[in-house]
Amino acid sequence: MAELTSEDFMNAALAEARAAAVIGEVPIGAVVVKNGRIIGRGHNLREHAQDSTLHAEILAIQEACMTLGSWRLEDCDLYVTLEPCPMCVGAMINARVRRCFFGAMDPKAGAAGSLVDLLSDTRFNHQVQVVGGLKARECGAMLADFFRAIREKRKAAKRTGQSLNKQV
Amino acid sequence: MAELTSEDFMNAALAEARAAAVIGEVPIGAVVVKNGRIIGRGHNLREHAQDSTLHAEILAIQEACMTLGSWRLEDCDLYVTLEPCPMCVGAMINARVRRCFFGAMDPKAGAAGSLVDLLSDTRFNHQVQVVGGLKARECGAMLADFFRAIREKRKAAKRTGQSLNKQV
Numbered sequence: 001m002a003e004l005t006s007e008d009f010m011n012a013a014l015a016e017a018r019a020a021a022v023i024g025e026v027p028i029g030a031v032v033v034k035n036g037r038i039i040g041r042g043h044n045l046r047e048h049a050q051d052s053t054l055h056a057e058i059l060a061i062q063e064a065c066m067t068l069g070s071w072r073l074e075d076c077d078l079y080v081t082l083e084p085c086p087m088c089v090g091a092m093i094n095a096r097v098r099r100c101f102f103g104a105m106d107p108k109a110g111a112a113g114s115l116v117d118l119l120s121d122t123r124f125n126h127q128v129q130v131v132g133g134l135k136a137r138e139c140g141a142m143l144a145d146f147f148r149a150i151r152e153k154r155k156a157a158k159r160t161g162q163s164l165n166k167q168v
Numbered sequence: 169m170a171e172l173t174s175e176d177f178m179n180a181a182l183a184e185a186r187a188a189a190v191i192g193e194v195p196i197g198a199v200v201v202k203n204g205r206i207i208g209r210g211h212n213l214r215e216h217a218q219d220s221t222l223h224a225e226i227l228a229i230q231e232a233c234m235t236l237g238s239w240r241l242e243d244c245d246l247y248v249t250l251e252p253c254p255m256c257v258g259a260m261i262n263a264r265v266r267r268c269f270f271g272a273m274d275p276k277a278g279a280a281g282s283l284v285d286l287l288s289d290t291r292f293n294h295q296v297q298v299v300g301g302l303k304a305r306e307c308g309a310m311l312a313d314f315f316r317a318i319r320e321k322r323k324a325a326k327r328t329g330q331s332l333n334k335q336v
Contacts, residue, residue, distance in 0.1 A: 052239035052263040053230055058221055071220035086286050087258025090279070094255055095220040108293065111258070115291045116284070118254050123283045125276065 006079070006101055009033050010135045013079040013103070016043040016056060017142055023048060027142050030056035030080040032064035032073065032097075039076070040064030056080060057088035061095050073097050081139040083110035083132065089118045092128050099129040103139025174247070174269055177201050178303045181247040181271070184211040184224060185310055191216060195310050198224035198248040200232035200241065200265075207244070208232030224248060225256035229263050241265050249307040251278035251300065257286045260296050267297040271307025 009031055016029025020043035032040035042059025046052060057080050065071050073095040083106040084092070092100055100119060102112060111118050112130050119128040177199055184197025188211035200208035210227025214220060225248050233239050241263040251274040252260070260268055268287060270280060279286050280298050287296040 046239050049233075050237055050239045051230055051233045052241070053221075053226055053233075053259050055262075062219055062221055065217075065219045065221075069218055071214050071218045073220070085258055085262065086279075086292075087255050087262055090253055090255025090258050091221050094223075094253065111254075116286070116289070118284070121283070124254075 004036055006131075006134060009038070009077070009079045010081070010101060010103060010139075012038055012041070013056075013081050014135070014138060014142065016041055016060075017081045017139070020044045020056070021142065021146055027146050028056045028080065028082045030060040030078060032060045032076050032078050034064070034068070034073075034076045039067040053087070055085065055088050057084055058091055061091050061097075065095070071095065077101060079134070081135075082106050082143065083112050083114055085109045086111040086116070086118065089128075092119065093124050093126050096126045097128050099131065101131045101134045103134055103136050104143060105132065105136070172204055174299075174302060177206070177245070177247045178249070178269060178271060178307075180206055180209070181224075181249050182303070182306060182310065184209055184228075185249045185307070188212045188224070189310065189314055195314050196224045196248065196250045198228040198246060200228045200244050200246050202232070202236070202241075202244045207235040221255070223253065223256050225252055226259055229259050229265075233263070239263065245269065247302070249303075250274050250311065251280050251282055253277045254279040254284070254286065257296075260287065261292050261294050264294045265296050267299065269299045269302045271302055271304050272311060273300065273304070 012031045013029040017027040021027035025044045028044045030042050031038045040060040040063035042056045044056050045054040077099040078097050079101045081103040083102045089111040107114050119130050180199045181197040185195040189195035193212045197211045199206045208228040208231035210224045212224050213222040244265050245267040246265050247269045249271040251270045257279040275282050287298050
């Protein structure tokens with residue numbers, strides 16, 4: 001069996017992101033990989049669970065910890081479709097993740113280079129190597145499509161509302 | 169009934185920290201408060217669960233979200249015995265917590281002023297007011313006592329080991 005590549009793992013993260021989109025969540029997905037094997041998966045579940053901590057990365061890290069029976073994810077890599085926020089970056093530092101591969105940049109909340117760069121900050125007790133921009137176009141397009149669809153639904157609802165108003 | 173004060177809520181966080189110490193976890197505790205009522209509690213469970221995300225603050229935020237049935241913890245205050253790390257600070261930004269009261273400073277991982285100050289960073293979409301040093305002496309003493317006891321246990325084990333070695 002051919003060894004899986006970084007692109008394959010990002011595709012797995014994209015599949016998680018699609019699983020989020022299907023249920024109306026902002027499509028962000030993540031996987032944790034050790035020795036060429038996926039040991040944790042997650043997708044954004046904030047709205048369904050009404051829990052602000054349930055980002056894709058947190059869920060993937062929690063599953064990986066469960067798989068290994070250890071809170072230390074040394075020699076593990078995390079793949080996520082969007083640049084992680086401070087919470088998820090902090091979770092990677094705490095778990096001692098080796099490398100973080102992300103897809104699209106997040107200029108509004110990104111903590112792996114966009115707004116701050118916590119993963120490389122040597123004042124913390126662990127640093128995580130960062131590889132940004134992996135399948136960035138596909139990751140970004142999935143988010144853009146999701147938000148475009150929401151805007152169109154809202155516009156349609158508004159039009160329906162206006163025509164209803166005219167009838168009143 | 170007299171209204172509860174910030175000190176009362178930090179005492180509740182300290183009670184959570186003690187619950188962590190009893191089971192051998194680093195004693196850090198947190199509570200989330202809304203309208204003068206505790207709606208979420210948590211203490212560090214990293215070792216027991218072997219899950220690096222299970223800091224006191226994350227557990228308190230998750231319980232508060234469940235209590236309110238909402239991921240938005242607007243008008244909520246979080247009390248924690250130790251200055252929060254980047255993960256927990258990020259969780260507070262994501263949950264839109266109003267204020268963070270913490271006890272002892274954490275010069276090694278603190279992200280509310282010690283190493284970085286993310287809660288006041290206006291580039292993020294939400295800022296959290298910070299009040300540091302609330303019952304700092306008591307919060308710090310609980311941690312110091314915990315680590316002193318661990319060192320003493322280790323020394324005792326080493327002494328026992330040495331005398332055993334002599335017998336061999």
